[in-house]
Amino acid sequence: MLQFDERTTKLLEEAYLGADFSRRRRASFDALRPRPGDIIADIGCGNGLLTLELSRTIGDAGKVLGIDPSEDMRDAAVKRCAQCSNVKILRGTATELPLERNSADKAVSLQVFEYLDDLAGAIAEVKRILKPGGRLVVGDMHWDTTAWFSDKPERMKLMLDTWDKHLVERCVPAVLPPILRDAGFRVDNVTAIPFNSTELHPDGLPNMMIHLMKPYVVSKGAVSEDDANDWAEEQVQLSNSGRFFFSITHFVITASKPG
Template sequence: MLEFDAQTAQLLDTAYQGADVTRRRQASFDALKPSPDESILDVGSGNGLLTAELARAVGPKGRVIGVDPSGDMRQSAIRRCREFDWVDIVEGSANHLPVADATIDKAVSVQVFEYISDISSAVKEVRRALKPDGKLVVGDIHFDSLVWFSNSPERMARMLAAWDNHFAERTVPALLPPILKNAGFAVESVHPITVCDHQLKPDGLANMMMILMENYAVANSYLSQEEASKWAEEQRNLAAEGSFFFSVTHFVVSARKI
């Protein structure tokens, strides 16, 4: 698994404000349709960007609870949301939510379920927290959709195989609809958002992934420092000569408790 320590939290705090990640976060916000005075649960709230946006949407008579297992991430979220008295950032996980039964109007989770080994349990736990007819929105990447050009496809394959070890499930959007139905949800929509770049943008998803992937592969001895560095260097060289290409699809799944 990827460790969300202080250094990683700082990297994500910057990258998550870039256009690619903002668009994915906005898609989940739009699907959730937060309204004034609602109680909303942000599952895996991370650095609190979405939490703060939800706080502004529900207003001071509403309530937003951000849940995250990482202390460094929670501290970042607390700093970001300090102006909102109606926001609580608490320790917990998708499988163990520190909220009472049937007390939440809506719940949202962005790029979290891929780190959950027992997705069915997490879905049931969110359902427990939701009020009758409560809404759940989950956004995650389907990593089978990833297309990433390289003149060394064998090395790219090794890097992607190494990256697969950092999460529990790489195909969440495909698995989620039947899991939701079995848990007592009605699936309302599955909406794709594709990030497709022919430039290596400093604030882009590809650049963020490059940094995380290189560090992760080396730290966990999946690739040598030399091979991982050459992989990243090739991508920067491809970008400089106009041959860079990266595409991946994020899916937003919306469901309602029945």
């Protein structure tokens, strides 16, 4: 499990507000097509950034139901959305949603499904709570698309292979569409959102990954703390010398429950 100290938590908050993560949220927002009066389930709402953005567009007649199993994340979401009368933050998981059958117009989940060990169960639960004709949007990385330059490619491969262990399913965009169809959903679209960087920005996705990966791979015994620090420092030096390169593709999957 990933552990966040105060410094890392602050870095994550800055990254979530930065350009890379804002772009991911916007892609899910646009695919969801929120409308005034919609009832929307934000599954795995985390600290409530997307929840807040959705609340602004649905108006007082609508409702955003942010759902998360983490008490810390729910507390952060409650604080962020404290002034929003159309937001309710609930305890729950993707496979046990605290909502009634056919109660939501739409559901969205951003970088949550890759941590689930029962994708079919989660899709069945979403189908239960969506109204007929309801829309589901799932955004997740396809980790096979990662390209990250290093002058020490074997060490980079070890870092990435170890980092994979924090995931349950690293290829959600590939495996989820057939699961959706088997559950009776219509898959409307699978959209690729590429991210690539030639500089190491403080609020960017690769910088956040570096800060998360360092302690994780050390905790797994894959590399020593010195080696992890050397790996991170190499990336800084590559950026300073104009040789940094990072790329990964995020996918947004849009599906509809039969009417």
